[in-house]
Amino acid sequence: MWKAGHSHIKTKMKELHSPLAGEMSAHIFFGHRYYGYDDALYAAIRLLSIIAESPATLADMLDAMPKTESTPEIRLDCADERKFTVVEEIKRRVAGRKDVKIFDMDGVRVESADGWWLLRASNTQAALSIRCEADTKDALARLKAEVAGHLTAVGIAPPDGFI
Numbered sequence: 001m002w003k004a005g006h007s008h009i010k011t012k013m014k015e016l017h018s019p020l021a022g023e024m025s026a027h028i029f030f031g032h033r034y035y036g037y038d039d040a041l042y043a044a045i046r047l048l049s050i051i052a053e054s055p056a057t058l059a060d061m062l063d064a065m066p067k068t069e070s071t072p073e074i075r076l077d078c079a080d081e082r083k084f085t086v087v088e089e090i091k092r093r094v095a096g097r098k099d100v101k102i103f104d105m106d107g108v109r110v111e112s113a114d115g116w117w118l119l120r121a122s123n124t125q126a127a128l129s130i131r132c133e134a135d136t137k138d139a140l141a142r143l144k145a146e147v148a149g150h151l152t153a154v155g156i157a158p159p160d161g162f163i
Contacts, residue, residue, distance in 0.1 A: 003106035005123055006038060024073055024131065068115070069140040070133040076151075076159050078128045083121040086128060089154040090119055110146075114139035117147050130159070 002012045002021075009021050009029055019032035028043045051058050078086060091108040094100065103109040107120025107129070115134030122129050130147060134140040141163070148158035 001103065001105070001109075004120065004129075008106075068133050068135060069137050071131055071140070071144070074130040074159055074162065075122065075125065076128045076130060076156070078121075078126060078156065080126045083126065083128055086151075086154055086156055087119055087121050090150045093150055093153065112143075114142050117143045119147065119150075128156075130162075 002008060004023060004025075006027065006029070009023065009027075012018070013021050013029060013031045017031070019030070021029040021031070026040075027038050028040075029038045030042065030046065051061075054061070056064075087107050091102075091104055094102055094108065094110055099112060101111040103111075107118060109116060109118040115132065117132040118130065120129050121127075132140055132143040132147065134143055144163050148163045151158045
């Protein structure tokens with residue numbers, strides 16, 4: 001887990017000697033055979049190579065993956081001069097809780113028994129970026145309600161249809 005953005009990821013890959021990294025935006029970075037290469041066609045060719053060399057089918061590989069419920073990346077308009085402050089205010093709201101694990105390397109990510117949620121200021125837009133992931137629909141609903149509550153508490157209306 002690291003900061004979003006290709007320059008941050010490539011730097012971290014080099015530091016960790018990582019053969020692979022990816023973002024939810026579907027950017028996949030290869031450190032194996034080439035440092036930090038991010039190209040959809042190359043990723044597809046590498047996937048086809050893995051499938052060709054495996055006794056398992058792609059369907060078998062996908063079936064073996066954990067099943068989760070998640071939101072897409074949600075972009076919420078927020079003025080550039082406010083977006084980082086919003087993230088800091090919400091980070092302060094969750095700080096000190098004993099029932100969660102908090103990561104603040106790039107925004108605030110909160111892990112709980114229900115799953116996790118992330119709120120970060122976009123590096124490229126006047127927007128906040130929100131993601132939530134849980135094992136069940138009910139747990140996902142609780143995470144989304146928590147995020148919406150924090151946003152409301154700092155004066156930001158949650159996205160339409162979020163909860």
